[in-house]
Amino acid sequence: MLPLVLCAQQNPARRSIPLPNRSSSDTSSAPRSRQVPAITPRSTGTSTATVTGNSVVVDTVRRDTLNTADNLQTTVNYSAKDSTLFDATSQIVELFGDAQVTYGDIQLKAAYIKLNWTTNEVYARGRYDSTSKKTVGQPIFQDGADRYDTKEIRYNFKTKKGFIQSVITAQGEGNVRGKTVKKDAEDNLYIRNAIYTTCNLAVPHFHINASKIKVVHNRQIISGPFNLVINEIPTPLALPFGFFPVPKKNEIGTSGLIFPQYGEEPNGRGFYLRDGGYYFAISQFVNLSLRGQIYSNGSWGLGVSSEYLKRYRFGGNFALSFARNRTTSLVDTAAKPRNDFSIVWSHSPRPRGNSQFSANVNVTSNSYNQLNTSLSSSRYISNAANSGVNYSRRFGQYVTTSANLNVSQNFGRFNPTTNLREGGQTNISSGINVGVTQIAPFALKGGTGRWYESFRLGLDFNAQATINNTRRTVDTTGLGFPVITTLAIRGDTLQARRDSIARLRNQDVYINPNLIPLTLETLPEVLRNAQIQSRYSLPITLPNFKLARYINFTPAITLQGDVYTKYLQYNYKADRQAVEVDTMDRISATYFLSFSASMNTRAYGTFFLRMGRVEAIRHTIAPSISFSYTPDLSTAFTQRVQINPRGDTRRVSNYRGLGGTAGASTFTGRSASVSYSIVNQIEMKVRSRSDSAKSEFEKISLFDNISLSGSYNPYLERFKFSSINLNANTQILKKISFNFSAVFDPYAYSDTVRNPTNVYYLPGQSPYPQLGPFTNAFRLQKIDKLAITQGQGLAYLQNLNFYVSTQFAPKEAKKPKATPNATTPTDQAELRNINRNPEDYVDFNIPWSINVSYTFSLSKYTPIESQIIQALQLSGDLSLTPKWKASIQTGFDFSAKAPSLTTLSVHRDLHCWDMSFSWTPFSGSRFRSNFYSFDLRVKSAILQDLKLSRRRGSSIGYY
Numbered sequence: 005m006l007p008l009v010l011c012a013q014q015n016p017a018r019r020s021i022p023l024p025n026r027s028s029s030d031t032s033s034a035p036r037s038r039q040v041p042a043i044t045p046r047s048t049g050t051s052t053a054t055v056t057g058n059s060v061v062v063d064t065v066r067r068d069t070l071n072t073a074d075n076l077q078t079t080v081n082y083s084a085k086d087s088t089l090f091d092a093t094s095q096i097v098e099l100f101g102d103a104q105v106t107y108g109d110i111q112l113k114a115a116y117i118k119l120n121w122t123t124n125e126v127y128a129r130g131r132y133d134s135t136s137k138k139t140v141g142q143p144i145f146q147d148g149a150d151r152y153d154t155k156e157i158r159y160n161f162k163t164k165k166g167f168i169q170s171v172i173t174a175q176g177e178g179n180v181r182g183k184t185v186k187k188d189a190e191d192n193l194y195i196r197n198a199i200y201t202t203c204n205l206a207v208p209h210f211h212i213n214a215s216k217i218k219v220v221h222n223r224q225i226i227s228g229p230f231n232l233v234i235n236e237i238p239t240p241l242a243l244p245f246g247f248f249p250v251p252k253k254n255e256i257g258t259s260g261l262i263f264p265q266y267g268e269e270p271n272g273r274g275f276y277l278r279d280g281g282y283y284f285a286i287s288q289f290v291n292l293s294l295r296g297q298i299y300s301n302g303s304w305g306l307g308v309s310s311e312y313l314k315r316y317r318f319g320g321n322f323a324l325s326f327a328r329n330r331t332t333s334l335v336d337t338a339a340k341p342r343n344d345f346s347i348v349w350s351h352s353p354r355p356r357g358n359s360q361f362s363a364n365v366n367v368t369s370n371s372y373n374q375l376n377t378s379l380s381s382s383r384y385i386s387n388a389a390n391s392g393v394n395y396s397r398r399f400g401q402y403v404t405t406s407a408n409l410n411v412s413q414n415f416g417r418f419n420p421t422t423n424l425r426e427g428g429q430t431n432i433s434s435g436i437n438v439g440v441t442q443i444a445p446f447a448l449k450g451g452t453g454r455w456y457e458s459f460r461l462g463l464d465f466n467a468q469a470t471i472n473n474t475r476r477t478v479d480t481t482g483l484g485f486p487v488i489t490t491l492a493i494r495g496d497t498l499q500a501r502r503d504s505i506a507r508l509r510n511q512d513v514y515i516n517p518n519l520i521p522l523t524l525e526t527l528p529e530v531l532r533n534a535q536i537q538s539r540y541s542l543p544i545t546l547p548n549f550k551l552a553r554y555i556n557f558t559p560a561i562t563l564q565g566d567v568y569t570k571y572l573q574y575n576y577k578a579d580r581q582a583v584e585v586d587t588m589d590r591i592s593a594t595y596f597l598s599f600s601a602s603m604n605t606r607a608y609g610t611f612f613l614r615m616g617r618v619e620a621i622r623h624t625i626a627p628s629i630s631f632s633y634t635p636d637l638s639t640a641f642t643q644r645v646q647i648n649p650r651g652d653t654r655r656v657s658n659y660r661g662l663g664g665t666a667g668a669s670t671f672t673g674r675s676a677s678v679s680y681s682i683v684n685q686i687e688m689k690v691r692s693r694s695d696s697a698k699s700e701f702e703k704i705s706l707f708d709n710i711s712l713s714g715s716y717n718p719y720l721e722r723f724k725f726s727s728i729n730l731n732a733n734t735q736i737l738k739k740i741s742f743n744f745s746a747v748f749d750p751y752a753y754s755d756t757v758r759n760p761t762n763v764y765y766l767p768g769q770s771p772y773p774q775l776g777p778f779t780n781a782f783r784l785q786k787i788d789k790l791a792i793t794q795g796q797g798l799a800y801l802q803n804l805n806f807y808v809s810t811q812f813a814p815k816e817a818k819k820p821k822a823t824p825n826a827t828t829p830t831d832q833a834e835l836r837n838i839n840r841n842p843e844d845y846v847d848f849n850i851p852w853s854i855n856v857s858y859t860f861s862l863s864k865y866t867p868i869e870s871q872i873i874q875a876l877q878l879s880g881d882l883s884l885t886p887k888w889k890a891s892i893q894t895g896f897d898f899s900a901k902a903p904s905l906t907t908l909s910v911h912r913d914l915h916c917w918d919m920s921f922s923w924t925p926f927s928g929s930r931f932r933s934n935f936y937s938f939d940l941r942v943k944s945a946i947l948q949d950l951k952l953s954r955r956r957g958s959s960i961g962y963y
Contacts, residue, residue, distance in 0.1 A: 080161070081106040082119065095121035102141070103128070107161055109148045114157075115141025124162040130155065147191070150174075154185075164189040171195070173219075178202040178248070180217060180225065193219035199233075200225060200248065202942060203916035210234045210916065210942070212246065223250055224260070259285045262295060273329065274300035289313050302341070303329045320351035320363070329371070344372040359397040366391050367411050389413045402441045409434045430522055435468035442545060460545040467538035467567075473520040473530050478572075478585050478661060485647035485654070486582040537663055538567035555605045565595035566664035574656055576646040583645055594641045594659070594666045596634050604628035610689075617691045619701060624685040629678070636674035641666055674719050681713040707734045722788045725750050728799055740810040748799035752791040753867055800867065806860040813853035854880035874898040887913040894926075902926070918943055 082088075086101030096118065099105070103117040105126055115131035130142035145152040145159070145168075155170035168185040173193070179202075182195035195218070201211035214230035224247065231242035247260065264280025278297030285291055290312040297305040305327030313319040325346040349365035366389045390413070396406040412431045442462035446454075478489045520526050520533075541564040548558040569591055575584045605627065612620045644653050659667040686706040715726040728748040736742055792798055857877045864870040875898065881891035889911045895904035906926040912919040923936040 079107075080119070082117070084117075097121075110159075110161075111146040112143060112157070112159070113146075114143035123160070125158060125160050127158045128154075128156070150191075159187075178225075178250075179204065180219060181211075182217065191221055193217075195219070198227070200227065200230075200246075201916075205915070207236070208916070209914065213238070214246070219250075224248065225250060259283060262293065264297075269299070273303045276300070278305075289315075297327070299330075301330050303327065305329075305344075316354055317356065318351060318353045318361075320349070322350075323348040325372075327372070342369075342371060344369045346372050358399070359395070361395045363393040364391060365393060365411070367413065388415065402443055404437075404439050404441070406437045407435070408437075428522070429472065429474060429519060431470065431472040433468055433470045435466055437464070437466040439464045442543065455547045455549070458545075458547040462543045462545075464541040464543070465538070467536065469534060469536045471530060471534045473522045473526070475520060475533065483654075483656075488577060488580060488582045488584040489586075535662070536569045539664065540565060540567075551603065555603050557601065557603050559599075559601040562598045562600065563595065564598070564665075565593055566659070566666060567591070567593045568659055568662060568664070568667075570662060571641075571658040572660060572662075573658070574643055574645040578649065581649055583647060592641065592658075594664070595637060596665060597637060598632055598634040600630060600632040602628060602630035617693075619689045619691060621706075622687045622689060622703075624687075626683045627681070628683075629680045631676075631678050633676045634674065638666065638671075638673040642673060672719060672721075675717060676719055677715050677717050679713070679715040681711060684710040686710070705734060707732060709733050723751060723786075725790070727802060739812075740808060743805075743807045745803075745805045746801065747803040749786075749802050750790050750792075750799045752787055752789050752794040752796045753800070754785045754787050800864075801862070802864055804860075804862040807857070809855070809857035811853065811855050814850060850881075851883045852881065854878075872899060875904060877904070889913075916943055917941065 082097065082099060082103070082105045084099035084101055084103045088100070089098040090096075099117040099119070101115065103114055105112045105117055105119065112126060112128055114128035116129055118127040120126070128143040128145075130139040132138075133140045139155075143154045143157045145154060145157055145166075151174060152168065153172040154168045157166060157168045159166035164187075166185075166187040168187065170181075170183055171185045171193075172179060172181045178200055180193075180195060180198060180200050182198035184196050186194040188194075194216075196216055198215075198217035199208075199211040199213050200217065201208040203209045203211070211233050212227070212230045213233050214227040216228040218226045220226060227246040227248075229242065229244050230246050232239045260283055262279065262281045262283050264277040266275075266277050268275045276297060276299045278299075279295050280297075281293060281295035283291070283293050290310065292310045293308065295307045295309070297303075297307075305325065307323065307325035309321070309323035311321045323346070327344045328341050329344055330341045346368040347365060348367075349363050351361065351363035353360050353362055368389060389411075391411040393409045394406065395408075396404065398404050410431075410433050412433075414429045440463040442460040444457060444460050446459055447457040478487060480487055520529055522530065541562060544561040544563075546559040546561065548556060551557050569589065571588055571590055571592055573586045573588055575586070576582075577584050607625050607627075609623045609625075610620050611623070614620075638657070641659065642655050642657050644655050646652070647654050655673070657666050657668075657671045660671070661667055665671065685708065688704045688706055689701050690704055692700060692702050710732045712728065712730055714728045717724050717726070728750060730744075730746045730748070732742075732744040734742050787794075791800055855878070858874075859877075860872075860874040862870060862872050875895055877895040879891075879893040881889055883889045891909045891911070892907070894906035896902075897904050903926040905924070907922060907924045909920065909922040917940060919940045921936070921938050
């Protein structure tokens with residue numbers, strides 16, 4: 005029989021093709037209408053094949069009851085744009101022009117495809133176009149999510165094996181290209197004369213050239229000996245083998261080795277191999293990294309880090325690092341190695357239910373930032389770190405509870421001899437809080453408007469335990485008599501400020517003698533300094549009412565107090581004419597009953613201008629005044645002490661310097677206070693520029709807040725008026741942030757008596773002269789008379805702070821970074837990090853940005869002694885081209901008359917590479933010299949260790 009050849013269009017008519025009979029062994033029968041979803045190999049049985057333009061299915065009268073492995077598992081669909089040729093005898097289908105074959109998850113597209121039903125094979129290749137003089141329609145083989153761009157392919161549906169010529173296949177962030185490829189049934193690829201690159205250009209900027217590469221289950225790439233090729237120029241950089249993990253979209257990565265970095269540090273640790281280890285891809289929601297580092301002078305370190313994510317609930321990261329550092333050579337046995345550590349934990353909850361847990365922990369040893377961090381100026385110059393862990397839960401409608409753990413660190417001053425920070429102070433506190441929102445017991449089911457239904461009662465209790473590495477001190481501020489104690493004395497605050505200013509000017513290294521080194525040996529002493537303090541409060545709000553229709557009057561009663569674990573005992577020693585102070589351990593409590601009342605109102609005033617677009621100026625004023633009175637109930641926790649040989653006595657709190665109300669240095673037992681505040685808002689009413697605006701007029705805020713506040717205590721022996729606080733803030737033209745604050749002292753200073761040389765007096769404190777390094781022209785003693793009565797003005801300026809900042813940038817710069825391709829947990833974690841730290845990343849999509857801020861601070865300790873701090877800060881970046889960006893961070897310290905820390909950076913986007921150069925010409929301190937760094941690295945995270953770095957700096961910290 006001659007072969008039957010059919011020429012078909014894309015959707016040809018259905019035809020029935022008689023096929024040879026099956027063998028006599030097929031005895032089973034089936035309904036005639038049932039279709040077998042595949043073409044089986046040729047046999048002697050009788051069957052009919054139905055051919056359409058896009059599929060072939062077999063309708064059999066008799067078939068095997070066993071499902072053999074020779075049968076295809078699904079329908080083979082095919083189509084062609086130009087024509088389809090079917091040879092019934094040989095069971096061969098040829099497809100011409102935009103041909104396509106689909107078999108389950110497998111899809112093949114090419115200019116020419118040949119299907120052989122006898123061997124279950126498909127063959128595809130491109131077509132030479134004489135017009136464009138190039139090959140078009142080259143085969144594209146799609147197997148699930150894996151794509152292979154080829155020159156020629158032969159694939160067997162049954163064995164799932166294939167042979168490919170000139171393949172390009174994407175593997176994660178990179179792609180593999182090779183001349184000849186074999187594919188086995190387990191989806192492994194064996195490629196000869198192959199290259200691997202993360203550059204997606206036809207001629208890549210760089211690639212890894214290997215004679216053999218194996219792609220294992222589309223999860224990892226293993227190569228034989230390879231070398232690096234840059235711009236088609238082979239380099240001598242070679243390795244005997246290579247391993248490259250290929251993360252999937254639904255994974256956070258692939259487990260594997262982390263290759264270490266190598267180099268040399270100028271800070272004394274020598275040559276290094278660091279950040280090498282192993283990465284564990286536990287699941288798509290959690291990962292783990294183990295890293296280590298080793299240096300030629302004997303330093304070493306270990307670290308573990310992890311990221312975790314539970315969708316719609318929480319996410320975070322954790323890192324723990326330990327390093328044993330030597331900053332000198334191994335032969336120098338005099339210098340002892342340092343143990344450095346770092347704990348970083350960030351936990352961000354998604355609000356849900358009645359409870360919430362959050363954490364932001366950053367605990368490090370003093371020298372960790374100087375010796376164990378990458379080149380980061382912000383972290384290197386950081387002198388403080390704060391950490392906090394909080395948990396809160398709400399019970400019902402009224403009860404709320406919370407618990408917290410906080411760590412505050414000050415790393416101390418830099419010592420140029422040891423190149424480390426010394427004298428660090430650490431404070432650890434943990435507390436709980438239980439609160440009951442004020443409830444109306446007479447209106448639990450809803451009020452009817454009766455006056456007593458506004459009676460409200462609440463509860464607040466908190467307890468806190470504090471541990472620090474500072475020895476306890478005795479507060480002698482304002483005592484006026486000498487004391488005897490084994491502890492350090494604290495009280496000369498003014499002289500301490502003067503000494504601190506002098507040390508800052510001279511840049512001297514100063515170590516607090518009361519600090520305890522935080523080591524295992526000193527831990528018992530640190531724990532003995534622990535202090536537990538509790539406070540309770542029962543606020544009672546009485547019914548409020550109106551005065552003169554517009555004034556709100558609200559009375560209240562509060563019972564509150566503190567619970568202490570220590571107290572002070574005073575004994576006068578006649579032989580030494582001083583008071584001995586002993587610290588005793590005992591749990592005791594204080595209690596205070598206070599009465600208060602407040603009045604407030606709000607008034608509006610409008611001044612019509614009608615000048616141009618300005619219609620009027622509106623002024624809102626909200627004055628308030630409050631009164632509080634606390635009777636003297638302190639006989640149980642105060643002590644009357646003899647203070648001199650004449651027998652004079654004074655009443656002193658047993659908790660002086662221990663915190664709380666009874667521990668305040670100005671505690672007097674009975675107290676009263678009249679507080680006042682005036683809050684102002686100024687707005688401008690202008691006509692709308694557009695006729696299509698929603699309203700005819702618009703409101704523009706001139707000052708969001710201008711407030712004045714203070715208080716008066718009639719029971720103080722001296723200085724009954726408090727300082728006057730003035731605050732103001734606003735947004736000028738919605739672009740400039742303006743903040744202003746000032747503190748004024750209403751009392752006068754005596755300036756009539758000359759001072760002896762090197763003698764000064766403490767204003768408002770001890771009347772006895774003090775020796776010090778300053779010589780004052782006048783006796784600078786604060787007197788208990790208002791400045792206005794002595795002709796010294798309304799008040800004396802104590803402190804003034806002024807801050808203004810603005811940003812100039814396109815609107816896109818203020819929007820949070822977002823990308824539709826961030827679908828994996830890794831991409832989402834990276835995006836969160838970018839939004840948290842935008843200054844650490846370069847965004848080429850923003851053409852330019854400028855940030856300017858100015859800070860001015862004036863502190864006046866006496867009318868003739870003051871300190872001024874003012875600085876101008878400038879940062880910005882500019883995209884010179886779509887691929888070039890320059891940035892600068894600088895400033896000027898007007899007090900030091902020198903530039904502040906200045907960094908100039910240039911970034912270049914080299915398609916698949918990133919290049920950056922950073923130079924710091926001014927470091928802002930004589931303890932840090934300038935430095936520069938140059939980095940050229942591959943963008944891909946898989947090849948992040950493929951980089952070139954050059955850094956040059958001082959012998960202090962930077963590397």
